[in-house]
Amino acid sequence: MAGRESSNAAVMYHSAMGERLGLGMTEEKTLDLLQRLGPLTAGELAQHTGLAPATISGLIDRLESRWLVRRVRDTKDRRRVIVEINPEQLAGFGKLFEPFVAALAHLYERYTDDELELILDYLRRSTALQREATEALTT
Numbered sequence: 001m002a003g004r005e006s007s008n009a010a011v012m013y014h015s016a017m018g019e020r021l022g023l024g025m026t027e028e029k030t031l032d033l034l035q036r037l038g039p040l041t042a043g044e045l046a047q048h049t050g051l052a053p054a055t056i057s058g059l060i061d062r063l064e065s066r067w068l069v070r071r072v073r074d075t076k077d078r079r080r081v082i083v084e085i086n087p088e089q090l091a092g093f094g095k096l097f098e099p100f101v102a103a104l105a106h107l108y109e110r111y112t113d114d115e116l117e118l119i120l121d122y123l124r125r126s127t128a129l130q131r132e133a134t135e136a137l138t139t
Contacts, residue, residue, distance in 0.1 A: 003126070013100070020096060026051075027063055031085065031093075034069065039084035041074075050134030 011025070018028040026049075033048050034040060040048070046056045060083055063069040067089045074080035108116065 017096065021093060022066075024062075026059060027068075030059055030063065031068060031090065034083065034085045035090075039072070039082045041080060041082055045083065050131045050138060052138045055138065 014025050014028055018025045021028060023031070030045065030049065033045065037048070042053065042056050042060060045051075045060070046053050049056070051059070060069065060071070063083075064071065067086055069083050070086050071081050071083055074082050111119070
């Protein structure tokens with residue numbers, strides 16, 4: 001039950017954040033992936049999101065139409081196209097997340113390193129399961 005409540009809270013938070021930014025939740029989370037992982041190909045985005053390639057193409061098109069990302073040729077392999085964030089367009093987005101990030105940092109202080117390792121293990125394993133479930137729904 002706690003997992004469901006956490007999931008619901010996360011969905012509602014990112015839905016509200018996406019609305020504030022004028023983005024759908026999928027667009028907002030894709031930008032998060034690109035910020036954390038750096039430039040990715042469409043195939044890599046599909047792997048990280050579990051979304052179908054056709055869905056990823058439309059997603060990139062929507063983000064590109066708002067100048068939030070750009071497609072660039074890979075300098076090592078000109079056949080590959082990489083999606084990267086347009087940082088000028090995202091200036092100020094991070095400020096919206098600061099209060100929540102600060103609250104989480106305060107929460108982390110309540111736990112020992114061993115407890116945090118256990119929590120991290122659970123989060124990584126449950127995330128992998130959720131990605132597999134997402135992929136099963138989209139293929």
